[in-house]
Amino acid sequence: MxxxxxxxxxxxxxxxxxxxxxxxxxxxxxxxxxxxxxxxxxxxxxxxxxxxxxxxxxxxxxxxxxxxxxxxxxxxxxxxxxxxxxxxxxxxxxxxxxxxxxxxxxxxxxxxxxxxxxxxxxxxxxxxxxxxxxxxxxxxxxxxxxxxxxxxxxxxxxxxxxxxxxxxxxxxxxxIEIKEKLITPINNKTFKILYLGRLVDFKGPLETIEAFERACQLGLKGELLIAGGGEMEDQCREKINQSKYKDRIKLLGWVNKEEAETLYQQCNIFTAHNKVDAYTNQVEAFGVTIIEAMSFGLPVVTGKCGGVEDSVVDGVTGFLIEPGDIGGHAEKLIQLYNDFDLRSRLSANSVDRIKDHFxxxxxxxxxxxxxxxxxxxxxxxxxx
The missing domain is CATH 3.40.50.2000 (Glycogen Phosphorylase B;)
Incomplete structure (x- = not known):
């Protein structure tokens, strides 16, 4: 024993x-x-x-x-x-x-x-x-x-x-516990993209905001919800206040387990911009919030860096973009926004991958x- x-x-x-x-x-x-x-x-x-x-x-x-x-x-x-x-x-x-x-x-x-x-x-x-x-x-x-x-x-x-x-x-x-989310048609006016995690450079919150802005320029009509806190909170707030799309970006601060689960249920995509931290050299060694999001059926769009590649399968459960490629990040967001069938397929694949591996x-x-x-x-x- x-x-x-x-x-x-x-x-x-x-x-x-x-x-x-x-x-x-x-x-x-x-x-x-x-x-x-x-x-x-x-x-x-x-x-x-x-x-x-x-x-x-x-x-x-x-x-x-x-x-x-x-x-x-x-x-x-x-x-x-x-x-x-x-x-x-x-x-x-x-x-x-x-x-x-x-x-x-x-x-x-x-x-x-x-x-x-x-x-x-x-x-x-x-x-x-x-x-x-x-x-x-x-x-x-x-x-x-x-x-x-x-x-x-x-x-x-x-x-x-x-x-x-x-x-x-x-x-x-x-x-993690499997939390399946029912996939139903989403009205474009309520389309929501979620960033949940610490506001630190290696998770790329500033790049995520910029990618969302570019996606909006390409026709995305929806919201970016940013849940979390950290040393980059003031920088994120300043970038949001200067954004043409500031009314669509919500900085929520720290959330507890129940609040996080509610956000996963309400949102359509999970995103971050994982990379090597420019200040500390840190990277995401695994990424718990990513597999949490996948367990709720959220396709993930993030940077191809660190341990993220263990969970996110490019083109199958989401998309991995090259760190620093803001345009590529925005294109994947708009692609998922416009293609419900693709989003549904990646969503189902995400839940299956969590069941099989996590x-x-x-x-x-x-x-x-x-x-x-x-x-x-x-x-x-x-x-x-």
């Missing part, structure tokens, strides 16, 4: 994906070690891995926590809960537990999600590299003893670039299979 000791930096986050992941894994998670407990949203047993004395030790030397506090707490939890695998989210967080990983009797899985595998990532405020040299040294040391889950082919390729043995990398896509069951079964494989490998090594 799978019994996970899961480690996650904070359970008090805005993103819904971690809550769905925990719910999906159900009783397989014995306990979650975290810096910030959340008993309101999560009923799984949680363990505070930063007791009061860890703050004192941190002021003296952070290595004291890595070498003393964390191993003491986690080895005790491992024994008490009789766990059989350590499941850590993000490379940067796993590095804090190097000593525990070495002392643990169980194999360790590190789940990589995005920023942790973007090797040339820069701080948007300072332009300084986010990952110091020690990060790469620790990754090299860890890679000999742990296994990795990559959330996309892009993430897998990034790990390979750093010399991680391919036998230690497993791909497991994020899974369901909750697929994710759970994938994780279980990965754990079985590394458990068998660990047993073989111990018996060798």
């Amino acid at each position: 799978m019994k996970l000791l899961m480690l996650f930096p904070s359970l008090k986050i805005k993103s819904e994906w971690i809550f769905r992941l925990i719910e999906n894994l159900g009783g397989s998670i014995a306990v979650i070690g975290t810096n910030e407990i959340n008993t309101e949203r999560i009923k799984t047993d949680q363990l505070n891995i930063n007791p009061f004395y860890s703050k004192i030790l941190r002021r003296i030397n952070e290595d004291l926590n890595s070498n003393f506090t964390y191993p003491t707490i986690l080895l005790k939890a491992e024994k008490k809960e009789n766990t059989n695998i350590n499941y850590i989210h993000f490379i940067g967080y796993a590095i804090k537990f190097k000593t525990f990983i070495r002392k643990s009797k169980n194999p360790t899985l590190i789940h990589c999600h995005g920023k942790d595998v973007m090797w040339d990532l820069k701080d948007i405020r300072t332009g300084i590299p986010v990952h110091p040299p020690e990060y790469f040294k620790s990754l090299e040391e860890l890679s000999k003893d742990v296994y990795f889950i990559a959330n996309s082919q892009f993430t897998r390729k990034q790990l390979l670039k750093k010399g991680v043995d391919e036998s230690r990398i497993f791909i497991n896509h994020f899974g 369901s909750l069951e697929k994710e759970r079964n994938g994780l279980e299979n990965i754990i079985k494989k590394i458990s068998n490998k660990s047993t073989s090594l111990k018996n060798a």
Whole structure:
């Protein structure tokens, strides 16, 4: 029976994906070690891995926590809960537990999600590299003893670039609940295009607004709904205010899960303009909102960049345009606007692709299979 000791930096986050992941894994998670407990949203047993004395030790030397506090707490939890695998989210967080990983009797899985595998990532405020040299040294040391889950082919390729043995990398896509949307004729006056996600450069909100403007010039009569917040919110607002079509562009701010689902149901197309962030070098490692939109039957138009290619099949579930090609982006929007049959076909294909590749069951079964494989490998090594 799978019994996970899961480690996650904070359970008090805005993103819904971690809550769905925990719910999906159900009783397989014995306990979650975290810096910030959340008993309101999560009923799984949680363990505070930063007791009061860890703050004192941190002021003296952070290595004291890595070498003393964390191993003491986690080895005790491992024994008490009789766990059989350590499941850590993000490379940067796993590095804090190097000593525990070495002392643990169980194999360790590190789940990589995005920023942790973007090797040339820069701080948007300072332009300084986010990952110091020690990060790469620790990754090299860890890679000999742990296994990795990559959330996309892009993430897998990034790990390979750093010399991680391919036998230690497993791909497991994020899974979501299937939410089919009935496809009915839409009156052109109510045609809606949705951008839902953080307002950050690598998602291309400014390019999306510009592509929508060009599509309007080509005859599109509809609205662009932008849901989300982030460091580019003021820039987006300024661009909208200067737009000839500002009355058709709505900046909605952050939305919760229920509001997001309502937007998916109300809209006809999902769009963004994924690219390499001009300030930070970040890209979309996977794109949860994209598969959410597809689960509601929304064709996706976005940039061909990062992990987006794992979910969006060009010409089948949507369109992938070259990053920076605003004209091409606009043409795909107008094409879907004008061709109901095309939109319906891509819509049905999107739902089918989610069922076949990105369901909750697929994710759970994938994780279980990965754990079985590394458990068998660990047993073989111990018996060798």
